[in-house]
Amino acid sequence: MGKFISFEGGEGSGKSTQWQRLAQALEARGLPVLATREPGGTPAGAAIRRLLLTPEGTALDPLAELLLYAADRAHHVQQVLLPALQEGKWVLCDRYQDSTTVYQGLVRGIPADRIQALAQWTTEGLQPHLTFLLDLPPEIGLQRSKSRLAAEKSGEDRFEQEAIEFHQKVRAGFLKLAQQEPKRFVILDATQDMTTLHQKILQRVEAFS
Numbered sequence: 313m314g315k316f317i318s319f320e321g322g323e324g325s326g327k328s329t330q331w332q333r334l335a336q337a338l339e340a341r342g343l344p345v346l347a348t349r350e351p352g353g354t355p356a357g358a359a360i361r362r363l364l365l366t367p368e369g370t371a372l373d374p375l376a377e378l379l380l381y382a383a384d385r386a387h388h389v390q391q392v393l394l395p396a397l398q399e400g401k402w403v404l405c406d407r408y409q410d411s412t413t414v415y416q417g418l419v420r421g422i423p424a425d426r427i428q429a430l431a432q433w434t435t436e437g438l439q440p441h442l443t444f445l446l447d448l449p450p451e452i453g454l455q456r457s458k459s460r461l462a463a464e465k466s467g468e469d470r471f472e473q474e475a476i477e478f479h480q481k482v483r484a485g486f487l488k489l490a491q492q493e494p495k496r497f498v499i500l501d502a503t504q505d506m507t508t509l510h511q512k513i514l515q516r517v518e519a520f521s
């Protein structure tokens with residue numbers, strides 16, 4: 313079995329940059345790497361992602377939204393994550409089940425027992441060996457991601473339009489999960505510069521491998 317590492321955090325936390333940089337660093341060492349993301353890590357998932365993250369998704373009932381994230385994940389686990397792990401790859405995933413537990417569960421308010429039952433079903437118990445949580449105050453993250461979205465013009469701004477309280481709940485939710493599972497989670501102060509963060513992540517991964 314390969315190693316499964318996930319990256320989690322709120323908007324503008326820099327997790328996608330760190331996910332890419334870790335992939336490049338491991339590849340440079342000649343290791344087999346698969347860098348993927350949720351939602352949208354497969355062609356079908358990309359269609360689900362478009363639905364979820366563009367304005368059409370705003371009208372979704374929280375339960376329907378949960379099931380779409382779950383559908384994206386079930387497909388991704390079966391078609392991408394499990395095969396890559398079986399081939400012994402280093403699988404780096406930008407968001408995974410913890411995002412559902414936080415956004416749809418703790419923030420949107422879907423009961424934890426439902427979220428957990430569905431997670432068991434969609435992931436078949438597949439958990440990351442290591443999860444990096446890039447933690448920062450939402451005011452800073454939102455500022456960063458607004459500038460990025462303006463530059464990208466992707467139209468994926470649904471979550472960025474949520475009130476600041478929403479993002480504060482997201483932050484508190486991830487910190488709660490990290491405290492519950494201190495062995496799996498590594499909490500990083502995402503206000504640090506990108507290079508410092510990358511070095512810390514690399515050190516942690518080296519210690520783990």
Ligand code: TYD
Nearest residue numbers: 322323328350351381407408411412415471
């Ligand atoms: P992502 O592509 O990581 O966007 P960003 O880099 O801007 O954070 O995630 C897209 C959005 O989807 C993000 O706002 C969080 C949300 N999301 C959920 O609500 N539940 C989930 O299970 C996942 C994977 C993401």
